[in-house]
Every structure is written in C-alpha cells, then in structure tokens.
Amino acid sequence: MSQTEEPADGEAEPEESPARGVDYDAIEGLLGDAVVSRETHRNAEGFVVRADRVQDALSSLKEEAGFDHLSNVTAQEYADRFESIYHLKKYDDPTEEVSVVVPTPRDRPVSQSAEPVFRTADWHEREAYDLVGIEYDEHPDLRRILLPETWQGHPLGRDYNQDKPQIVTFEEHENPLADDHRDADTMLVNIGPHHPATHGVLHLKAVLDGETVADVESDIGYLHRCEEQMAQSGTYRHQIMPYPDRWDYGSAGILNEWAYARVAEDLNDIEVPEYAQVVRTMSAELCRIAAHLLALGTFCLDIYGDFTAIFMYAMRDREVVQNILEDLTGQRMMFNYLRLGGVVWDVPEPREEFFAQVREFLADLPNRIDEYHDLITENELFQLRTVDTGVLEPETAKEYGVTGPVARASGIDYDLRRDDPYGYYEHLDWDVITDDGKDNYSRLLVRMREVEQSARIIEQCVDLLEDWDEEEREIQANVPRTLNPEPDAEVYRAVEGAKGELGIYIRSDGTDTPARFKIRSPCFSNLQALPEMAEGEYVPDLIATLGSLDIILGEVDR
Amino acid sequence: MATAPVAIAEWLGYATPPLWLEIVLDAVIAGVVVTIMLTTSALAGPWAKRKITAMFTDRIAINRNGPGGITTIAADAVRLMSKELIIPDGADRPAFDIAPAILPLSALLGFAVIPMGSGLQLADPEIGLVYVFAVSSIASVGMVVGGYASGSKYSLLGSMRSVAESIAYEIPLVVTAASIVLLAGTLRLSDIVAAQQGTLFTVAGVSIPAWYGFLNPFALALFLVTSLGEVGRNPFDIGEAGTELVGGYITEYSSIYFVLFFLGEFLHIFLSGAVITTLFLGGPAGPGPAWLGIVWFGVKIWAVFLFTQWCRAAIPRVRVDQMLEIGWKGLLVLSFANLVLTAIIVGVIHT
Numbered sequence: 018m019s020q021t022e023e024p025a026d027g028e029a030e031p032e033e034s035p036a037r038g039v040d041y042d043a044i045e046g047l048l049g050d051a052v053v054s055r056e057t058h059r060n061a062e063g064f065v066v067r068a069d070r071v072q073d074a075l076s077s078l079k080e081e082a083g084f085d086h087l088s089n090v091t092a093q094e095y096a097d098r099f100e101s102i103y104h105l106k107k108y109d110d111p112t113e114e115v116s117v118v119v120p121t122p123r124d125r126p127v128s129q130s131a132e133p134v135f136r137t138a139d140w141h142e143r144e145a146y147d148l149v150g151i152e153y154d155e156h157p158d159l160r161r162i163l164l165p166e167t168w169q170g171h172p173l174g175r176d177y178n179q180d181k182p183q184i185v186t187f188e189e190h191e192n193p194l195a196d197d198h199r200d201a202d203t204m205l206v207n208i209g210p211h212h213p214a215t216h217g218v219l220h221l222k223a224v225l226d227g228e229t230v231a232d233v234e235s236d237i238g239y240l241h242r243c244e245e246q247m248a249q250s251g252t253y254r255h256q257i258m259p260y261p262d263r264w265d266y267g268s269a270g271i272l273n274e275w276a277y278a279r280v281a282e283d284l285n286d287i288e289v290p291e292y293a294q295v296v297r298t299m300s301a302e303l304c305r306i307a308a309h310l311l312a313l314g315t316f317c318l319d320i321y322g323d324f325t326a327i328f329m330y331a332m333r334d335r336e337v338v339q340n341i342l343e344d345l346t347g348q349r350m351m352f353n354y355l356r357l358g359g360v361v362w363d364v365p366e367p368r369e370e371f372f373a374q375v376r377e378f379l380a381d382l383p384n385r386i387d388e389y390h391d392l393i394t395e396n397e398l399f400q401l402r403t404v405d406t407g408v409l410e411p412e413t414a415k416e417y418g419v420t421g422p423v424a425r426a427s428g429i430d431y432d433l434r435r436d437d438p439y440g441y442y443e444h445l446d447w448d449v450i451t452d453d454g455k456d457n458y459s460r461l462l463v464r465m466r467e468v469e470q471s472a473r474i475i476e477q478c479v480d481l482l483e484d485w486d487e488e489e490r491e492i493q494a495n496v497p498r499t500l501n502p503e504p505d506a507e508v509y510r511a512v513e514g515a516k517g518e519l520g521i522y523i524r525s526d527g528t529d530t531p532a533r534f535k536i537r538s539p540c541f542s543n544l545q546a547l548p549e550m551a552e553g554e555y556v557p558d559l560i561a562t563l564g565s566l567d568i569i570l571g572e573v574d575r
Numbered sequence: 576m577a578t579a580p581v582a583i584a585e586w587l588g589y590a591t592p593p594l595w596l597e598i599v600l601d602a603v604i605a606g607v608v609v610t611i612m613l614t615t616s617a618l619a620g621p622w623a624k625r626k627i628t629a630m631f632t633d634r635i636a637i638n639r640n641g642p643g644g645i646t647t648i649a650a651d652a653v654r655l656m657s658k659e660l661i662i663p664d665g666a667d668r669p670a671f672d673i674a675p676a677i678l679p680l681s682a683l684l685g686f687a688v689i690p691m692g693s694g695l696q697l698a699d700p701e702i703g704l705v706y707v708f709a710v711s712s713i714a715s716v717g718m719v720v721g722g723y724a725s726g727s728k729y730s731l732l733g734s735m736r737s738v739a740e741s742i743a744y745e746i747p748l749v750v751t752a753a754s755i756v757l758l759a760g761t762l763r764l765s766d767i768v769a770a771q772q773g774t775l776f777t778v779a780g781v782s783i784p785a786w787y788g789f790l791n792p793f794a795l796a797l798f799l800v801t802s803l804g805e806v807g808r809n810p811f812d813i814g815e816a817g818t819e820l821v822g823g824y825i826t827e828y829s830s831i832y833f834v835l836f837f838l839g840e841f842l843h844i845f846l847s848g849a850v851i852t853t854l855f856l857g858g859p860a861g862p863g864p865a866w867l868g869i870v871w872f873g874v875k876i877w878a879v880f881l882f883t884q885w886c887r888a889a890i891p892r893v894r895v896d897q898m899l900e901i902g903w904k905g906l907l908v909l910s911f912a913n914l915v916l917t918a919i920i921v922g923v924i925h926t
Contacts, residue, residue, distance in 0.1 A: 206728050214818040228732070228895055322818045322892040323809065329632040392889075398810055399891045556732075557894045560819050 039113045044082055048074050059283055059508035061114035063102065068121050068128035072155075075103060075117060075134040083107055084115055087135040087418050088511065089537035091522045092145030094175050099126040099151045103138075104509045104522070104537075108415055108429060111437045111518075116509070121151060130156035137418035140545045148173040148245075163238035163574060165189065173246065203231050206556075210239050214319050214560045217570030219544075223559065230559050233548050237541075240574040248534040253281055253500040254357060257534075262351040264538065265572040268307035268335065269515035271300045271346075273572075274355040279439055280510040280521040281357050284502045290491035291441070292482075293359035298441040299375075299478035300345055300354060302471040303338055308515035309422075309464045309471075310335040312567040316461055317393060319564035320402055327392050334385050337378050344371060357500070359493030364482065372479050379479075382472050389465060394458070403458035407550040407562030410455060417546040421517020421539050422467060423566055425451045426459035433513040445477045457558075457565040464567070499529050509537075516540050516567055536575050540568040601697060620841045622648045623877075624884055631888035652834075660830040665726025674724060675832040677717030678839025682846045684710040689849045690765045692859020692868020703764035704756065707850055708749055711805075714843060715741040718814065721836070722824035733823020736895055737807060737814035743902030744804035744811070747910035751798045754910075754917040755787050755854045768858035788855035794913050795855045799882065801906050802847040804898070806840070809887040813895050848879035 041062040045052055051070035056063045066074045078084040084105040091102040103117040121128045130153035131138035142153045143162040150171030153159055161168060165185040170177045208214070208221040215221065218239035224232040244260055251257040261273035275297060282289060289297075314331030318324065339349050344365050346354040354361055364371050393399055409419070411427045424431055432449040434442040450466040452459040504527035511520030517539030526532035543566050551559040583600070584592035622637070622645050629636030637644030662671065688703040690696040700706060715738055722734020756762055759770040773785040788795040804811040815823040825836045852858060852875040859868030893901065 204728060206732075213821060225732075317891075319818050320891045321809070322812060323887055324632060325888050326632045329634060333633055396891065398893060401897055402891055402894060555894055555896060557813075557819050557892070 038110070039115060041115070044078070044115060047077055047081055056118065056507075058116055059506060060510060061104075061116050063116035063118045063507070065118045065120060068119055069154075071103075071117070071119055071129040071131055072134055075105075075131050078105055078115065078117070079134060082115075083109070084113075085415050086111070087131065087137050087141075088518060089509065089520055089522065089535070090131070090138060090141035090145055091509070091533065091535040092149040092151050092173075093524065093533040093535075094123070094149055094173070096175070098123055099128075099149065101128055101142075101145060101151055102507075102509075102522070103131060104520070108431050111431070111433060111511075114509075126151045127154055128152075129154050130159075132156055135418070136416040137542055137545060140541065147171065150174045161238075163241040165238075172243070202226065208559075210236075214563065215570075216315060216564070216568060219563075219568070219570055219573075221547075221559075221563070223556070225556065228555050230551050230554055230556060233551050233559060235544055235547060237544070237570070238574050240570045242571075242575065244575040245534050245536055248536075249531050252529045253285065253502070253531070254496070254498065254529070257281070257531075258355065258357075259351065259353045262353060263571060264536065264575060265308070265515055265519075265540070265569045266350060267311045267515070267569045268339065268342075268350065269304050269569075270348075270350065270352040271297070271304040271342075271354055272308070272512065272514045273519060274352065275301055275440070276510070276512045276514065276519040276521050278355045278357060279512050280508055280523055281500075283510055284506060284508050284523055284525060285357065285496075285500050287358045287496055288494055289359055290494055292485060292490050293492050293494075294441040295478050295481050295485075296360050296364065296492065297355060298445070299475050299482070300342065300352075300360070301440070302474045302478070303342055303345075303375075304352075305471045305515050306468050306475075307335050307338040307342070309468050310338070312464055312515075313389065313393075313461065316457075316561075316564040316567070319560050320399065327389070330385075330388065330392070334382075337381075341371075341375055341378060344374070356493055356496075358496040359491070361492075363490060363492050368483075372483055375475065375479055379472050379476050382468070386465060386469060394462060394465070400458065402557075403456065403461065403561060403565075404454070405456050406554060406558040407457040407460075407565055408455050409546060409550050413549050414546065417549070418542040419517070419546050420542065421514070422463045423460055423543050423546075424517065425449070426463040427455045428453045433511055433518060437511070439512060441478070442474070445474050447473050447477075457561050460565040460567075501525075501527060501529050503527065511537065514539055516569065516572065517543060519572075538572045538575060540566075540570075540572040541575075544568050544573055604697065619645075619648075620845070620880075621651070623880075627881060627884050628888055631885065655834045656831055658830040660832065661827075663726055663827050666827070667724040667726060670720050670724035672832075674717050674721030675828060675835035675839070677720065678714050679835055679842050680839075681710050681713035681717070682839055682842035684713075685846045686842075686849065688764055689846075689853060690768050690858050691849075692865075692870075692872045696765060699763060699765050702762050704752060704762045704767070704854075707764075707846075708745070708752070711843065711846055712741065712745055714839065717839070718824045721828065725824070725827035727827050729820045729822070729826045730824050733814050733820045733826065736820075737824060739895070739899060740804055740807060740811060740814055740902070743899050744801050744906070747902065747906040748798065748801045748805055750907070750910040750914050751794055751801060752850075752854060754791070754794050754914045757914070757917050757921050758787055758790065764853050764858075768853060768860070771857040772860065784857055784860060786855060786857040786860075788857075791913075791917065794917070795851070797906065797909055797913060798851060798855065799879075801910070802851065803883060803886060804902060804906075806843045806847050806883070808844065808883045810890040810893050811898055812887075812892055813898055844880055844883055845876055848876035851879050852876055 045055065048064055051066050051074045053065045053067055056065060084107055086106040086108050087103060088106050089104040093100050099121045101119045105115050107113045119128045128151060130142055140162060142156055143160060145151050146153065146159055147161040147163050148171060160166065167185050167189055169183060204225045206223045206225055208223050210218045210220040220236035222234045222236060223230055244264060248257050248260055257277055258274060261277050262270035264273050310331045314328040317327040342352065343349050346352040409427045411429050414424050414427045414429060420431060428451055430449060430451050435449050447470045450463050450470060452463050502525040504525060507524045509520060509522040511518045519539055520537035522535040523531045524533040547563060547566065550562045581592055584596055625636045637647040640646040640650060685707045687697045688700060688706055718737040719734045722730040759767040761767060771786045774782040775785040775789055776783055783789055807814045825833060828836055852872060856875045859872040861867060861871030
C-alpha cells in the first residue's frame with residue numbers, strides 16, 4: 018500500500034491543525050468577498066459564506082481548488098440562525114477537506130442552492146428542507162424527501178411540536194392510482210413500495226415508453242426511523258453505538274459502528290490501543306465480506322429472477338461469516354461490538370479455536386469465489402444481461418457524490434481505508450480494487466474482488482492477533498464514564514462502509530449528548546444517481562441496475 | 576382399446592358398437608386419465624419441483640408433513656382454495672374469470688392425442704401433431720385475456736411479453752417438429768412413435784433405439800430450448816418475471832384462479848415433455864413388457880420436467896429484447912436449417 022502523506026500523524030493527533038495539506042489562506046483569497054468569516058472545525062476549516070453567494074463559492078472551490086466531491090450537506094438550527102454546511106473533499110485525496118458554512122436568519126431561512134454546481138446537492142438540500150426547514154433558492158425541485166408531502170413542521174427544527182399526532186395515509190402521500198399527466202404515449206408504473214426487487218421499501222416512479230424506461234424517480238423515506246434524532250438524544254459513551262448497526266443492516270453493522278467510533282473518538286480525543294484497532298479491522302472486514310456476499314446474492318436474485326443456486330450459495334457462505342461474527346460479538350446482525358476507545362471484549366476463548374474457524378473460512382474462500390465465477394461471471398447469459406447496462410460515467414458519478422464499490426467500478430480510485438487511513442489498514446498489505454467497465458457487471462466484479470482483499474486483510478489481522486503478547490492485549494482505552502466534549506466543537510468524519518463513504522457530522526454543545534448528529538449515507542448518494550444509469554434502458558435493466566447499486570433502505574432513509 | 580367397446584357392445588346385444596357407446600366410453604376413459612394426470616401433476620409436480628429445486632440450490636425444502644413433506648401439497652391445495660378470491664376494481668369481467676380456465680384446458684386438450692403407452696390414447700387423428708400445437712397455443716389467449724382483463728400495468732406488460740414470446744418461439748417449434756414429420760412421413764402421433772421402434776445401431780452389445788432424438792440430436796436440442804421459451808420457463812420466463820413484473824399476467828389473480836393458472840403452467844410443461852417424448856424419445860418405448868409403456872412415458876416426461884427445473888435453478892433470465900433476438904435471429908434460422916438439412920437427407924435416402 019502506498020503512503021502518500023503522513024497519515025500516521027494525522028490519525029494520532031486529531032487536535033493538530035485540520036489543514037492536512039490544504040492552504041486555507043489561498044482558498045480564502047479564492048473565495049474573495051463571498052466569505053464573511055472563518056471558523057475551525059476539527060476536520061477542516063469552515064468558511065462562512067453569504068447565503069446569496071453559495072454557487073460562486075462552491076464552483077470556484079470545485080473548478081479552481083479541485084474540491085470535486087460534495088460529501089455531505091448538514092443543516093441545523095441555532096437559537097439565532099439556520100446553518101447549512103457543505104462538506105467538500107477531493108476524490109484524489111479525501112484528507113483535503115473544506116467546509117462551506119452558510120448561515121441564514123431564522124425569520125427568513127433562504128439560501129442559494131448548490132444544485133447547479135453539484136448535482137448531489139439536490140437530495141441533500143431536499144433533506145435539509147424537509148427535516149430542518151431551510152429553503153434553497155434556485156433549487157429545481159424543493160419538496161420533502163423523507164417525510165410525506167403533507168407533513169406539518171420540520172422535525173429537527175427548534176419549534177417543532179413532537180407531540181402533535183400526524184397520520185398520513187398512502188393515498189394522501191402518493192396515490193398510486195392517480196392519473197398520470199405526462200405524455201400520453203408513456204405509461205407510469207409504480208415499482209414499489211412493495212416489490213420484490215426494491216430491496217426494502219423503495220418506491221420507483223418509472224415512466225415507461227413500451228419496455229423502455231423514459232424517466233425514473235425514487236420516492237424514499239418509507240423506512241425513515243429518525244436515526245439522527247435518536248442519536249441526538251443519546252449519550253456519547255454508551256447510548257449511540259447500538260444505532261449504527263441499524264443503518265446498513267445488511268450485515269455491515271461493525272463498519273457503521275466504526276463511523277460513529279471514529280467521529281466520536283476524534284471529537285473526544287480518544288486514542289485507540291493498537292490491539293483494539295487490529296480487532297476492529299478484522300471484525301469490520303468480516304462484516305464487509307458478509308455484506309458483499311449479500312449484495313452478490315440479491316443482485317443475482319434480480320437477474321435470475323428466482324431463488325437460484327447462487328443466492329443460496331451466497332447465503333451459505335455468508336452464514337459462515339455470521340457464525341464467526343456471532344462468536345466474536347454475541348450477535349448475528351446488531352453487533353454493538355465497538356466501544357469508544359476500543360471494542361467491547363476480546364476475541365472469544367479458546368482463541369485458537371476462534372482463529373482456526375476464521376482460517377478455515379479464509380482457506381475455503383478462494384474455492385468459493387471460483388465457484389461464483391464459474392456460476393455467474395463466466396456465464397454468457399449473465400454477461401449478456403449485465404455487460405454495458407447501467408453505465409455510470411466517472412464524471413457523472415463524481416457529480417452525484419457516488420462512493421464505494423459503485424464508484425470504484427466506474428474507475429474512480431477512491432477508498433477511504435487507503436486514502437484517509439484509520440484503524441490498522443495502513444499497516445496491512447492489500448489493494449484497492451477498481452474496474453473500468455462502469456456497468457452492472459463491473460460493480461459485481463468489484464465486490465467479488467473486494468471480498469478477496471478483505472480476506473487478505475483478515476488473514477494478516479489473525480496473524481497479528483495470534484502472536485500478540487498476552488500482557489499487551491489492551492482492548493479499550495481508558496475513557497471517562499461521561500463524555501462532555503468542549504462546546505461548539507464540530508467534526509465530520511467518514512469511514513469506508515460496505516456501500517461507500519459513511520460519514521457522520523457531530524456538533525457538541527458541551528453536554529453529554531450531541532447537539533447535531535448528521536449521517537452521510539453512501540446509499541443515499543448512490544441511489545440518487547439511479548436515473549442517470551437507468552434512463553433509456555429496459556425495465557429489467559432498471560431492476561438490475563438498482564440491484565447492482567446495492568442499496569439498503571435502512572441506510573438511505575435512516 | 577378398440578376391443579373393449581366391441582366386447583361391451585356384444586354384451587349389450589349390438590353387433591357393432593353404437594356411436595353413443597363410443598362417446599360414453601371415451602368420456603369415462605378421458606375422465607379417468609385426466610384425473611390421474613391432474614392428481615399426479617398437481618400433487619407430485621409441485622412437490623417434486625420443490626424438492627428438486629431445493630437439491631439444486633442447497634436447501635432441504637418441505638419435510639414436515641408426511642414422508643418427505645408430500646402431504647404439504649394437500650395442505651397447500653386446501654390453503655390456496657380457501658383463500659379469498661380478490662378481484663380488482665379495474666378487472667374486466669367476465670374475461671377475468673374465463674382466462675384462468677383457458678390455460679389448463681388447452682394443455683389437457685393437447686394430451687388427448689398423445690400416445691401414452693399401455694394402450695392409452697384417447698384419439699389418434701391423422702393430424703395429431705398439428706392438433707397438439709394448435710390447442711396448446713390457445714394458452715396464449717388465456718395469458719393475453721388474463722393480463723389485459725386484470726386492469727394492472729404489470730399484468731399488461733407481462734401478457735404483452737408472453738404473446739411476443741409465444742409468436743417468436745411457436746414458429747421454430749413447429750418448424751423443428753416438421754423435420755420429424757419428414758423423417759416419419761406422417762403427422763399421426765402413433766405412427767411417429769411406431770417409426771421409432773427399430774434399432775439405430777448396436778454398440779458393444781447395447782442397442783441404441785432408433786429414436787429421433789438419437790437420430791437427430793440437434794433437432795432435439797433445438798426443440799428443448801424452443802419449448803422452454805414456449806412454456807415460459809427460465810431463461811425465458813419474462814412473461815412472469817417475478818423480480819420485474821411480480822408475476823406478470825398472474826399478478827392480480829388469487830385463490831382458485833391462481834391455482835388454475837399455476838396448474839395450467841405445470842400441465843403445459845408436462846405437455847411439452849409429452850410432445851418431446853413422442854417426437855424424439857420413442858414415446859412409451861422402453862425395455863420390459865408393453866404394458867409398462869405408461870411408466871416409461873412418465874419417466875421421460877419427468878426427465879424433461881427435471882431439465883426445466885435445472886434451467887430454472889442455474890440460468891439467468893434474458894431481457895425481452897434479447898429473448899426475441901434469440902428467437903427470431905437464432906432459433907428460427909437454426910430450425911429452418913435443420914428442416915432443409917433433414918429434407919435433403921430424407922430425399923437422398925429415398926432415392
């Protein structure tokens with residue numbers, strides 16, 4: 018693995034100046050009079066920008082400073098103002114970050130939309146409007162996104178009345194039998210919210226011209242469970258960690274937990290012992306294998322149209338991983354294994370037995386992968402179905418903030434495990450998988466190869482753990498019972514989840530619960546790119562493309 | 576079979592069997608045969624299907640009720656029939672009610688001319704083969720009517736796909752069958768079976784029968800693939816396409832209507848198995864006494880059925896445009912090539 022920077026320092030001392038290679042003064046000069054003031058967040062400098070100059074600021078950052086990745090948009094309400102924060106990164110080097118902070122007055126929370134600069138801002142700003150109540154000028158389609166159109170109030174706003182009962186029937190929200198007022202030559206087909214191929218509760222409004230998809234719009238929010246609100250009412254130390262397991266519930270629990278662990282450890286200056294980092298790395302990669310196997314199985318289910326051998330084989334192999342994870346964490350799905358400062362307990366005794374179990378799985382894995390390649394990727398009919406369908410160009414992918422295997426299958430060499438190192442990844446020998454196919458086939462291939470790489474990582478972790486001196490097996494740092502980070506500290510951190518960049522923004526207010534807890538879900542951004550990939554294709558390819566995106570609605574809707 | 580009516584007619588005091596007696600006897604025999612066919616295919620069919628698919632996909636499948644879970648099927652039958660029959664608001668009746676009956680009906684009519692061995696053949700018209708194709712293609716009418724009358728877009732799409740599929744695959748199917756007619760020189764199914772009685776050649780003491788499947792394996796392969804498309808099984812199950820069209824033309828059907836559709840599909844797979852057996856696998860021919868014919872016939876039908884289940888468990892579904900391309904540009908050309916080739920060979924042999 019190539020080391021381009023000095024990430025060891027950056028990781029060990031989050032207190033260090035956020036400027037990891039970014040010349041913020043030059044940026045301030047670049048933004049010119051759009052900047053009102055400057056504030057320092059833990060991860061990057063934040064430039065406070067006038068609400069009517071957002072597009073100018075963002076486009077000069079994008080075009081001239083190279084910040085081509087709008088990772089996240091956080092919206093929040095203070096006592097005296099609303100605030101939208103645009104978290105920008107570079108696809109080439111995600112350690113170079115900058116935040117654009119846009120305050121708007123409480124009595125008139127209108128700010129300029131970033132959508133013309135970054136397509137991905139479309140959904141992010143709709144969410145900000147929906148949950149917090151900020152309005153965006155020049156936004157093409159400012160509607161609610163997670164909540165029904167008839168919802169009263171903005172739940173994360175300060176004036177929101179939580180006790181007011183709100184019942185919205187499906188007909189009121191989205192009448193499936195409503196007349197379609199579009200072109201008479203087309204037909205509106207509601208795919209979902211209950212449909213075998215939506216992998217959860219997703220509603221695709223597909224306009225078909227014969228069998229061809231003329232237009233598709235995703236209607237999300239059916240699985241919205243107020244995860245951000247719940248995290249905001251939990252204490253840092255213990256009460257938040259169980260929630261991440263429930264975002265991407267497709268076996269990726271520990272990867273999600275790590276997102277919270279990373280951001281909270283940065284916020285509270287917690288050092289994680291090396292031993293715990295190795296255990297974390299191993300368990301997280303086990304989760305990644307399980308999640309990718311699930312993705313493989315369900316994608317083939319979409320293509321084959323039946324519970325075929327492949328789906329069952331994927332489930333069979335995933336079951337082995339689940340058993341290992343169950344032995345390690347005590348849970349099959351909702352692991353709740355990480356703690357701030359480490360992990361909850363060491364690998365189970367007898368250790369030899371546990372490691373033998375892991376090694377047995379790893380030894381068998383190459384045969385399994387070969388079997389999958391025989392069954393799937395080398396099958397001509399399968400290639401006929403997947404090659405050159407659902408093409409996502411890298412430029413488009415970047416516009417939409419696409420990350421994870423979906424981005425890597427479009428040839429974007431972006432993996433936070435390598436580019437923004439955390440845990441123990443930088444000391445291990447593994448490769449980031451990319452593919453230039455850009456189609457459904459590539460996305461499957463990338464996931465299958467990532468399984469192999471995860472196996473490599475796990476093997477090295479097991480080697481390390483086996484030889485670890487018994488006296489030095491420190492599984493948790495000494496973390497105070499109550500964590501009260503300093504007031505008004507703001508931090509945004511991301512990890513490489515199973516589906517891509519899973520980020521969390523936290524603003525503290527000096528108490529033991531976060532004042533704002535914002536989740537950047539990779540599936541949310543990836544799903545947004547679906548129309549770009551599916552329009553002009555046949556219905557079966559729309560389904561296949563959706564499957565290849567590997568979305569988990571629990572993470573999209575949060 | 577011809578002796579039975581004569582004997583009964585003599586017993587009743589007639590010199591030759593009167594027409595009414597023939598009709599009554601035929602109806603009784605038809606009733607018995609159809610009942611047997613129905614119960615075996617409706618009970619053993621889904622059971623075997625589930626068990627076999629489970630074996631293909633590394634599962635156990637039903638095993639709670641009865642030996643190997645076979646009585647689960649009876650419980651399923653009760654369950655399906657006692658379910659609420661939901662008829663959508665937008666349904667176009669009575670078309671919606673007629674459609675489910677058409678599918679099994681057309682398959683059952685097809686069985687009428689199949690020589691099943693042990694003397695079981697309800698009718699043996701000169702144009703037997705044409706008759707089978709004619710009645711079995713009525714099934715598409717059922718799909719179209721059902722899909723259109725459901726008033727659902729999924730059903731409509733599914734039925735449109737099914738029709739396109741039927742048209743694209745019917746022609747190569749018939750053309751491939753025509754090559755067998757050239758070999759046998761007749762359309763009468765019993766004669767086609769009789770023409771396959773001899774021995775093709777003997778290898779190390781094992782005599783290979785002169786089945787057309789051995790004589791022209793290419794035609795058999797072509798016919799197998801084409802009939803997969805005709806009955807709408809993987810990789811050509813685009814009319815139902817569970818993950819895309821959630822069942823296609825059967826989306827809106829429930830309870831007994833659903834059962835009828837389901838039954839019709841199974842019967843169609845068995846019918847295409849019966850046609851393949853008759854045309855390519857020597858019909859009821861097999862070792863042992865002649866009365867074992869029905870057993871051999873059953874074994875061969877089941878072999879074809881197994882093949883469809885194997886495809887289902889292992890092959891991805893093709894897209895609608897790809898399916899039509901395979902049908903029109905691939906199978907049609909190949910089937911005509913096969914026909915011309917067979918015609919030349921038959922012509923050379925005859926001169």
